[in-house]
Amino acid sequence: MTPELDSLARQIIRSAEGASRYLVALAGPPGAGKSYRSALLCEAINQLLPGQAGLVPMDGYHFDNAMLGKQQLPIKGAPHTFDVDGLRSALERIRQAQHPVAVPVFDRPLDLARAGGRLITLEQRIVIVEGNYLLLDRSPWRELRPLFDWTLFLDVDDEILVDRLIQRWLEMGQDHAGALERTHCKDMLNAQLVKRCSLPPDQRWH
Template sequence: MGAPAPQPPYEALLERARALTTGPRRVLGLTGPPGAGKSTLAARLVADLGPRRAVLVPMDGFHLANRVLDALGRRDRKGAPDTFDASGYVALLRRLRPGAEDGAEDGAEDVVHAPEFRRDLDEPVGSALPVPREVPLVVTEGNYLLLREGPWAALEGLLDETWYVAPDERLRIERLVARHEEFGRTPEQARAWALGSDGANAAVVAASAHRADLLVDPG
């Protein structure tokens, strides 16, 4: 992939996504740093395409459970690359994408059930997102879709397109702080997490931006 060029308005993004709904199932990935607006954009695309054309399967469903993070001593870095079940996410995408594995049969499973992350619980919930065989586009979003280290490297070739969402940095931080406050942190704790743990993860994600097919400013 070459260096991505900035992408025009939302309507153009929707049409580009719509073009992926013809033919065999495809997987569209949206990546970017924490607070970039990936989830909002992905949900909007899927809603506008409709349930017969697209389904949303976020990467965040593969967060390790809090008790596992506690046992590993990684709870204070939740959201870092090694706090996810990356291999599980890769395995799911292989199930969802026809031909991703040698000998895989197109649509071998009538429905694949994916996990989701519940922010109100701060935990993943398994088998919460059904993906019917006939839906032609899976939209997935997460921080590390373009990371090429460790088990994340196996994602290469599993995404038909990957868009990098890059908003104004000040707006991104404001969103992160507001999100952390909404789910129970004090303003001071929220800002510290947004600039600390989230900031470190954002730097890792930014280093992968050059691999994207498209650079998106969600506004």
């Protein structure tokens, strides 16, 4: 565990002291490393408080490709291609801390969400929610903000995002031209929206 990660984990634990459920939003643009860093943060908290941290990925609430095709939505990953109401309902149930809550998980290689892919148990009183638009200052996304006790935003330079996203698409089987097209005509459009139009976080993670 790095000193920075240890510090963040301990900060969250202190803030969550005495709470039956404490929700942390970790937002940032595509390619910022949200999935990787949220998993590391969750693990760091569990090292200090075994079994008390859980993770909810926003990508599990992506509409299926078949539905996107029917609605002719060309930019997959844009804000309107997610089931925001479903995410909000799940977060409200998680906050209530009355029953375990099953959440979907996005399978990137298969490019689809698996329903009930993860269970948030009552023991997991600190829940990290990660995703691009958790702090987006547009309805219906801004209505999620009151559900979070603390918010964190991953700041990454555009040049690094582009390199990471191109590499991601190459690893998923795209040729170089396809990786460039998806990066610049899809992912980076969403990235600029996240950077320009997100609500101020409680803390930035550079």
